[in-house]
Amino acid sequence: MTCATDETELSSFSPNGYLMALLRPVADFFNQLHSAAVLKTPMDVVSVELGDFVYGATFTAEDFKAQKVTAPIIVSLLDDLFNAHGELTPLVQYALSKAVEYAPSVPYIIVTNFKDIAIFPLPSSFRPQYAFKFERVSTDQPSLALRIISAAYLSDELPRGRYFDVPSFSRPPKDLNQPLLSDEEVFATYHRNSDFDIATLVRDRARALQFFRWRTHVQGQYTKLVAHRSDALTAVTNETGLFLPDDFGPSLYPLDTAEIPADTATHLKSVQRESPLATAGIAAAFDRSKSLRTKYGICTVYRCQFTSIDNEAVVSSPTLCLKLFDDRFQPLQSPYDSDADFDEHHEHIVQWFDGLCSSETYALNEGFAYKKLRPVQGSIVPWFYGMHQFTLPSGIVLYGLLMEYIEGWALNSDFVRNLSADRQINMIRSCRHGARILDLADVSQRDWHQGQIILTQKPGTNIDHAILIDFASTTQTWVPHRPNYIANYFGVLHVLLGRQGDVALDSKLVWEHFGKPDEWDTTWASIPTVPNGTEFRQVEPANLFPFISSA
Template sequence: MSYPLRRMGTNNVQRRIMVHPHKIFTEAFAPPPPPPIFGRMPPTRKSIFESMYWKEAKTNQLIALRSQEQTQDVLSSSHRDKILQWPRVQNLLALMQHVLHFVGSLLPISSRISARFQSPRPIVPRQSIEWKESAKDQLVLSRSLDRMQDALRSVHKHKISWPDGGSLSRESTMEYLVALLRPVADLFNELHSDSVLKESPLEYVELCLSESVFAATFSMDHKERELWDVNIPMVITLHNDITDPFGRITDQVEHAVDLGLAHESSPRLVLVTNFRDIVAFFPSRPGHPDNSFTKVSTVMPALALRAICAATIHESTITGIFIDTPGTDLVPYSDPDLILPEGPPQDPDQPLLPDQEVFRTHRRFSEFDKVTLVRDSARALQFFRWHAFVRSNYPTLVLGPGDTVSSNGFITPETPEGFKPLYPFDWDDLPPDTSAHVRAIQRGCPVEAARLADALKGSKSIKLKIMDAISKGTDRGCATVYRCELTSIDNNPVSMSAQLCLKLFDDRFTRLYYPGGDEGELDEKPLHCWFDYVRAAETKAWSEHCAYEKLRPVQGTVVPWYYGVYEFALPDQTTLYGILMEYIPGNTLNSDFTRTLSSERQIGIIKSCRHAVRVLDVADISQDDWHAGQIMLFTNPETNIDHCVLVDFADSRMTWSVYEPLMLANYTGCSAALSGDAKGSLFDEHLLSDCFGVPDDWDHVTVISEHPATGEVEMLHAKDPFTYISFPST
């Protein structure tokens, strides 16, 4: 018979902090060492009770050794029964019970309760299940941990509540189990989907299986558990060794497992531990005919118990139930009904304007109604004819040295209501070495140094003088970049201006893939698919603005200082969106300068790029257009440290909804850019391989890499977060 002690959901009067889900399985969030009563130890300066407990354990060990000497065979239950019938043994056990009872009567009530828990009565073995050790069970546990890794990687930017501080008694086993296993219930109660835990939360339950066997498990709504066939594990704690001196499971352990399996929760996994060793028992069930067990090898038993319990519950259902992971099938532009309106509304019943009028009056994508284009083949073909015309008849560079452009002040891009980046940048999430690097390369703001920051921030109009063109744009881009300086702010002349960088977004020159003038060719695929890569310049400017704003805490380090987005009027009265940022007087990664760097300076740049990648990952920004031209090489004039500066976030993405996945592509993209181009390698291959490092613990990447020295091809996976658990047989 078992006696449930307490049920606990997630309500807790303790102050709680918010942490990333995967961190509860790391050493930083592990409970302190277990109560000192666990494991046998000599009675040096111990209490009377602990001394008696140790003597009882030694007596049991002597009995086992004597039986081994006499039988010279496996110590079975029948042999143990005979031993316990020996008059001398019975007298010794009876004497031990009288002594323990007498000692307990002398202690305060609270101590008597503790003594009763910590000193189990000798268990008389009974005929129990025959258990067989199985290496296949290690594979079961390993796969469940792998699957939970994938789920946690998908939601690693979420945060769940965690109790902050509070004292934990090392004398209370049950209190220790609460600290150890209750976070599993917290995890699923905060991350579950709407399909489960609808009626009641997952609860942590303490159990007293007998006067000497204590355990913990979880409970949930009975109907939901049956519906999803949830495998809820049970953890049983014992004070003695799990195995005898010959490595066999002890009778006390088998008896404890029998008690656990008799509990109404019907566990399909029973974990027995003394907080030094763990054995996992798998009782027979449909599809698993054997009663098997496996030993868990771990250097952190407490964390291993927490991880295995969570992985077991998660593994028993389909993906996305206990951890609500974003789906990978949500591609908004693949369905015309999901396309958001973009451009001016246009009546589809109105006849087409003549091509010449459209060619003369339309200057950018946003002047077309995209919703109409993806539903009307005639209008779609006219859009592509217009694009071919302006691309071939207008110069890519719209400004030259000495030209002046003006703007009516800073623009706040309109964001749809309730639509904003989900995860802000959190400096505390940076690894210590990355944080140190960013602080070491911090440079001052040039606009603040010129005492123009406040005036520029609140300006209603500005004028810029173009000095020269930095980038003429590429076929796959829609921007040109210029070096410039401020000439006036709100019609007030600027005498001393810092050099700035102006990036103008002109989608007329974006390379598109589209059919000729034949509607038959247009019908080769759904009409809306021809517009998958049609992104308005305003959208790209807005994406870059959002990225720089989120990266504001690290501006002036691995990204430039950013001064906002504006709408500029060109000399020919064309209006284009543009952004102003710090001018970086450095070299691009793909310049000849890179190939002349010494090995020491190459190492500095490679490591700086790796830190910059981590900054983007922490900011939840995925750069989807990595190329060597967007990585600037710069030497901090104050610290003389070589480092990189990342620019061009027009094609970056971030998480806008918990239901849409964001697979960060920064590790693979940056490493590919560093590897070189058609002209050859940019860095020494050995240095790049050694210094850029492997993916981080929670990176969602798998990279095929060839070692430059050996030529061996290896798969670079994200590091295993459960390295403290090993399965030699898998």
């Protein structure tokens, strides 16, 4: 793509002409890379009349109207954007009002004087918190930065997956001309999905086939039980992130304990447990640690104890839970049985890898959830002791999470089946408090099932309560214009009703005591009163505005 980028060449334009010439390559970029399904007419950059000494531009195409796309407006001024106190000047405020008047549904307004750049996300039903907020961009190449920012925000408003004919992988492939490694070398040196370059696999049939051969090899050679009784493992702690690095986010909506309803706060206080590390007197040493060694027992869930922290022996270690992430055993089947089929359907290679995940991603998801839930650890969720890299006796390194070990019972256990009605009600209400905490924390569980709820009793007081676990498939809000879909209320309700696996709770008690959705929860559903039944019960929150009615 050829475009004018030289500052001296652009300097001969008028202020409005300069802005138009600077942004025209953005439209050219979309015109050259667009999918055949869109852009019936070329995208163009057009001037926007906003008044004296205020120059505006935006993008337009015939497809925008049908797809309800409103492009960002870019505004250039000849004066400063900010006063000496960093506040917006009256001219900027005037320009914003004129831009909104021109396009009331504009999602973003980008303002520049070619020294400073400010991005204004306009308030909407999806981002009401952005009224009067802006992001100030620092750059020593404002013209180039303006072009890149404009293209990025325009792309963000276009329907996803339609405007570009490119695979869904962001990284470029490695050199496809490099010789293929032998199976023996790959089998010996590759230990996880991320050791392969997925962007290369989807473009190279031979490498894709080798990936599936590697999976067949490791699943035949190893078992999912990677550690055994008395095995000693070494872990790297703070170098990987004891409570995860702060610069990876942050998530937009931290858990504000002031927002926790009084009854939920009372419940959390009543079931709060002391950290096992604090009880054992090794919490401070663990917080400072760079390495540790653990010793395994063997059961359904890995249990471990510390043998040393930074080479200092630990005399008395509590039993902890260790969750290791090993994507070698992800249920991912080769879509074809023979090489001939691979040849015949070569164009579908990308689809073979659609469900592929990495252990690092799931470990980070769970680690970020626990970090967000730090104020309630030791009550409705376990104490969390960070994400670490564990070296197995075989030399393979896996990501793992260390947590408090919880003695408890599954929802389908005889313990639950023998609970009195009053104790079942306490457990059901505790589950409701847990769902509310996840909602308030903006942590959405996308994979609810009965194995994610443990029923237990607080040591010393024997208070019945629930503990939520397994946050590897959770999501949070990371960018303001992509709100997180929260459905924890219905997720937990479906679990307790036996819709996501067998449970021993009385469904009548669940219906009577789980409670309604919170008033701010806008979701509702019609749920069969019994699995696969014909009678439904409508579940919806209380009316926030009972004083408003429609005729």
